[in-house]
Amino acid sequence: xxxxxxxxxxxxxxxxxxxxxxxxxxxxxxxxxxxxxxxxxxxxxxxxxxxxxxxxxxxxxxxxxxxxxxxxxxxxxxxxxxxxxxxxxxxxxxxxxxxxxxxxxxxxxxxxxxxxxxxxxxxxxxxxxxxxxxxxxxxxxxxxxxxxxxxxxxxxxxxxxxxxxxxxxxxxxxxxxxxxxxxxxxxxxxxxxxxxxxxxxxxxxxxxxxxxxxxxxxxxxxxxxxxxxxxxxx
Amino acid sequence: xxxxxxxxxxxxxxxxxxxxxxxxxxxxxxxxxxxxxxxxxxxxxxxxxxxxxxxxxxxxxxxxxxxxxxxxxxxxxxxxxxxxxxxxxxxxxxxxxxxxxxxxxxxxxxxxxxxxxxxxxxxxxxxxxxxxxxxxxxxxxxxxxxxxxxxxxxxxxxxxxxxxxxxxxxxxxxxxxxxxxxxxxxxxxxxxxxxxxxxxxxxxxxxxxxxxxxxxxxxxxxxxxxxxxxxxxx
Amino acid sequence: xxxxxxxxxxxxxxxxxxxxxxxxxxxxxxxxxxxxxxxxxxxxxxxxxxxxxxxxxxxxxxxxxxxxxxxxxxxxxxxxxxxxxxxxxxxxxxxxxxxxxxxxxxxxxxxxxxxxxxxxxxxxxxxxxxxxxxxxxxxxxxxxxxxxxxxxxxxxxxxxxxxxxxxxxxxxxxxxxxxxxxxxxxxxxxxxxxxxxxxxxxxxxxxxxxxxxxxxxxxxxxxxxxxxxxxxxx
Amino acid sequence: xxxxxxxxxxxxxxxxxxxxxxxxxxxxxxxxxxxxxxxxxxxxxxxxxxxxxxxxxxxxxxxxxxxxxxxxxxxxxxxxxxxxxxxxxxxxxxxxxxxxxxxxxxxxxxxxxxxxxxxxxxxxxxxxxxxxxxxxxxxxxxxxxxxxxxxxxxxxxxxxxxxxxxxxxxxxxxxxxxxxxxxxxxxxxxxxxxxxxxxxxxxxxxxxxxxxxxxxxxxxxxxxxxxxxxxxxx
Numbered sequence: 053x054x055x056x057x058x059x060x061x062x063x064x065x066x067x068x069x070x071x072x073x074x075x076x077x078x079x080x081x082x083x084x085x086x087x088x089x090x091x092x093x094x095x096x097x098x099x100x101x102x103x104x105x106x107x108x109x110x111x112x113x114x115x116x117x118x119x120x121x122x123x124x125x126x127x128x129x130x131x132x133x134x135x136x137x138x139x140x141x142x143x144x145x146x147x148x149x150x151x152x153x154x155x156x157x158x159x160x161x162x163x164x165x166x167x168x169x170x171x172x173x174x175x176x177x178x179x180x181x182x183x184x185x186x187x188x189x190x191x192x193x194x195x196x197x198x199x200x201x202x203x204x205x206x207x208x209x210x211x212x213x214x215x216x217x218x219x220x221x222x223x224x225x226x227x228x229x230x231x232x233x234x235x236x237x238x239x240x241x242x243x244x245x246x247x248x249x250x251x252x253x254x255x256x257x258x259x260x261x262x263x264x265x266x267x268x269x270x271x272x273x274x275x276x277x278x279x280x281x282x283x284x285x286x
Numbered sequence: 287x288x289x290x291x292x293x294x295x296x297x298x299x300x301x302x303x304x305x306x307x308x309x310x311x312x313x314x315x316x317x318x319x320x321x322x323x324x325x326x327x328x329x330x331x332x333x334x335x336x337x338x339x340x341x342x343x344x345x346x347x348x349x350x351x352x353x354x355x356x357x358x359x360x361x362x363x364x365x366x367x368x369x370x371x372x373x374x375x376x377x378x379x380x381x382x383x384x385x386x387x388x389x390x391x392x393x394x395x396x397x398x399x400x401x402x403x404x405x406x407x408x409x410x411x412x413x414x415x416x417x418x419x420x421x422x423x424x425x426x427x428x429x430x431x432x433x434x435x436x437x438x439x440x441x442x443x444x445x446x447x448x449x450x451x452x453x454x455x456x457x458x459x460x461x462x463x464x465x466x467x468x469x470x471x472x473x474x475x476x477x478x479x480x481x482x483x484x485x486x487x488x489x490x491x492x493x494x495x496x497x498x499x500x501x502x503x504x505x506x507x508x509x510x511x512x513x514x515x516x517x518x519x520x
Numbered sequence: 521x522x523x524x525x526x527x528x529x530x531x532x533x534x535x536x537x538x539x540x541x542x543x544x545x546x547x548x549x550x551x552x553x554x555x556x557x558x559x560x561x562x563x564x565x566x567x568x569x570x571x572x573x574x575x576x577x578x579x580x581x582x583x584x585x586x587x588x589x590x591x592x593x594x595x596x597x598x599x600x601x602x603x604x605x606x607x608x609x610x611x612x613x614x615x616x617x618x619x620x621x622x623x624x625x626x627x628x629x630x631x632x633x634x635x636x637x638x639x640x641x642x643x644x645x646x647x648x649x650x651x652x653x654x655x656x657x658x659x660x661x662x663x664x665x666x667x668x669x670x671x672x673x674x675x676x677x678x679x680x681x682x683x684x685x686x687x688x689x690x691x692x693x694x695x696x697x698x699x700x701x702x703x704x705x706x707x708x709x710x711x712x713x714x715x716x717x718x719x720x721x722x723x724x725x726x727x728x729x730x731x732x733x734x735x736x737x738x739x740x741x742x743x744x745x746x747x748x749x750x751x752x753x754x
Numbered sequence: 755x756x757x758x759x760x761x762x763x764x765x766x767x768x769x770x771x772x773x774x775x776x777x778x779x780x781x782x783x784x785x786x787x788x789x790x791x792x793x794x795x796x797x798x799x800x801x802x803x804x805x806x807x808x809x810x811x812x813x814x815x816x817x818x819x820x821x822x823x824x825x826x827x828x829x830x831x832x833x834x835x836x837x838x839x840x841x842x843x844x845x846x847x848x849x850x851x852x853x854x855x856x857x858x859x860x861x862x863x864x865x866x867x868x869x870x871x872x873x874x875x876x877x878x879x880x881x882x883x884x885x886x887x888x889x890x891x892x893x894x895x896x897x898x899x900x901x902x903x904x905x906x907x908x909x910x911x912x913x914x915x916x917x918x919x920x921x922x923x924x925x926x927x928x929x930x931x932x933x934x935x936x937x938x939x940x941x942x943x944x945x946x947x948x949x950x951x952x953x954x955x956x957x958x959x960x961x962x963x964x965x966x967x968x969x970x971x972x973x974x975x976x977x978x979x980x981x982x983x984x985x986x987x988x
Contacts, residue, residue: 070821080843085850136370145361157446169380184437199422212395219448223788230841349694353538375579382553385554614871633913656901660894660898671887677874684921684922
């Protein structure tokens with residue numbers, strides 16, 4: 053029996069940043085200042101960024117970017133790569149042996165849903181439901197990883213053996229997003245009291261989004277403020 | 287124990303087609319005929335399409351599209367959605383209970399790889415390897431699906447329960463591709479004697495690509511001919 | 521002196537349509553019906569499309585497309601090609617001699633603007649302003665086209681000679697848009713009493729947008745209805 | 755008569771850089787090293803980048819970007835914005851009065867073309883052709899700018915008055931490109947003895963491409979070397 057690790061957090065590390073609030077303003081100033089775009093008045097950056105966000109002039113936000121390294125279960129990465137304007141490189145189950153790290157729900161994870169598709173509400177389950185979930189997910193992870201190892205040890209190609217691995221195995225990705233597309237991701241994948249777009253993201257990808265948003269807030273405070281103020285709708 | 291189905295084929299159904307070889311030619315004729323683009327000489331379509339392909343004038347190929355419904359294991363769909371210029375809608379493991387249909391390798395599937403990442407060659411394995419692979423993948427599929435059903439019957443949300451399902455479970459997608467992006471997909475995901483780009487697609491996605499290519503050849507014979515003639519390099 | 525034509529309308533011809541309201545619904549049904557996506561209940565199409573639009577589930581709208589042939593002044597086409605998710609082929613001033621057709625404002629065109637950049641309001645000018653505008657634009661068009669012809673007759677390359685042509689010369693383009701991106705274009709390039717996004721398009725591109733919208737309404741009436749009902753905000 | 759400036763160079767200033775050769779390698783190492791992508795061996799960067807380029811594994815090149823401020827005639831910017839994967843902000847002829855700076859061909863500019871559309875060859879013209887071209891382009895620029903100023907002074911909106919300005923007036927843009935798309939631009943817009951894709955860019959946009967390429971070579975020497983070595987074909 054292989055040693056298997058269980059966890060439930062999403063790792064998000066900021067790898068690289070391009071630009072700042074001022075970059076966005078300068079890209080916008082091109083439209084009125086042309087060659088002298090860099091001479092715009094820094095005191096007007098906050099007002100300008102808010103105006104751009106409010107009136108949906110989104111192209112200036114494409115000139116700033118962030119790159120993240122994230123480690124998350126495959127079911128989260130699958131939802132993530134659907135955002136096609138982001139740029140991805142993914143750990144390969146063809147080129148490399150996947151490591152025995154699996155997601156299980158943490159004790160805070162609400163397990164029971166009610167309502168129609170697209171409008172679920174989630175509720176805490178019973179202690180019994182939680183323990184059953186934990187046990188079943190952990191058991192399958194263990195037997196699947198053991199079978200995966202056996203096949204590899206028998207000389208079967210990784211790309212075939214990995215077919216039996218469950219969706220909760222962790223893998224790693226590099227993700228680069230410009231701010232326009234990052235905010236579109238946040239619009240759809242995080243719901244807060246400021247949201248004006250109804251959205252029902254799965255809790256695990258919402259946790260990734262929250263970590264991205266912290267980086268946005270830290271490195272682009274005026275952009276983040278305008279995003280919140282205008283209803284998180286990009 | 288739930289009734290589980292095993293199979294190894296990829297289902298690809300053509301749902302809709304937009305345009306024809308002539309459409310591509312007309313889009314190209316706009317550059318020289320302007321308003322009279324539709325008056326170009328039909329006898330020159332083949333030569334024009336070949337010229338466009340050879341000299342990498344690819345924008346005319348974007349005005350024709352095909353939509354497919356495909357049913358394939360998740361590990362194939364994961365590779366597929368990485369082609370970000372395609373348009374996808376996917377069966378949801380959050381909104382719906384997944385059906386117990388799982389991929390196992392067919393008897394022709396080469397199971398043993400040699401060489402470095404990115405340059406594998408594949409060889410048939412032994413009868414023993416094949417049987418072990420079949421048994422392990424089938425066993426895990428069965429126990430995972432049973433655990434999935436148990437959790438759902440206990441009232442656990444589908445989005446949590448599906449975390450233990452393996453990557454070989456089948457799901458369905460709608461895929462729309464314009465011809466430029468379809469041929470880029472074929473360039474990377476199918477390797478034939480005509481290929482000039484070295485590429486090493488996994489056999490299962492190459493099977494999907496082959497089925498797309500049949501539809502391309504049937505509905506856009508001149509585009510397909512030019513694609514082959516110019517080295518399958520888009 | 522060359523014979524020059526003046527006009528002020530935008531020509532928009534629908535060349536091709538892919539899909540229907542039902543196509544959008546079927547692409548959405550993949551998420552819940554999987555392989556049986558085509559079996560969804562046709563009576564529920566209207567409600568489903570409205571729900572998708574309201575909750576910003578926009579990917580199903582990407583599986584339907586329209587192709588237009590449009591003829592418009594270059595200053596309009598320049599604004600148009602900024603919508604990068606659309607697909608374009610343009611008449612070439614390098615490959616072909618441009619024809620002497622030029623835009624002048626029509627008598628209804630409001631000529632005088634007030635307010636700050638991004639928030640102009642337009643007002644009718646005086647009769648005198650209109651006549652001066654007409655005369656100057658027509659005069660420059662005529663002398664520029666004559667000079668262009670002279671250079672070409674002297675053996676100068678078209679790509680050099682066209683540098684002196686004004687932005688009001690008409691050229692033709694093929695434009696293909698999926699419905700998601702077409703509605704995004706309409707959101708930004710047309711302002712009506714139903715608009716919830718403040719936008720200030722130039723009158724000439726708004727006229728193109730209006731013609732696209734007529735085609736949307738005719739071929740996809742339920743999509744159009746949902747677009748209006750949800751505030752023209754895609 | 756307004757003071758008008760004539761010139762023929764393209765201004766390209768590098769505004770911002772994201773990443774380095776090492777960034778590309780790390781993004782690629784995610785596929786084999788996962789969470790330890792940053793621990794790849796720096797001595798293997800050159801070989802890895804060359805392998806990625808040769809085998810068309812282009813996604814790692816999307817994690818590095820450059821932003822340029824460029825000032826060029828409108829006929830060059832029109833060709834430029836057709837590269838839809840780049841990100842642009844453009845000086846606005848609606849929001850601001852354009853400045854009287856116009857392109858005329860320099861004495862080195864070959865003026866005479868021979869051959870079919872898409873396959874022109876260019877030759878120097880006679881002294882007489884050069885002087886006629888210079889004079890006509892300069893004259894039209896002058897009379898057009900005077901008429902533009904007159905209309906603006908009469909209270910006509912800038913967006914209407916600019917319709918008579920010729921395509922050789924200079925404006926400014928911010929352009930952001932990731933390396934994959936920058937190299938695709940260079941593939942199509944510059945032809946050198948290393949090119950394997952036949953391409954016939956207009957001389958003026960080739961000059962912009964050359965300046966971009968200098969920045970690529972300076973900041974990403976290994977990427978540039980691999981680009982050349984593999985035939986300038988991205």
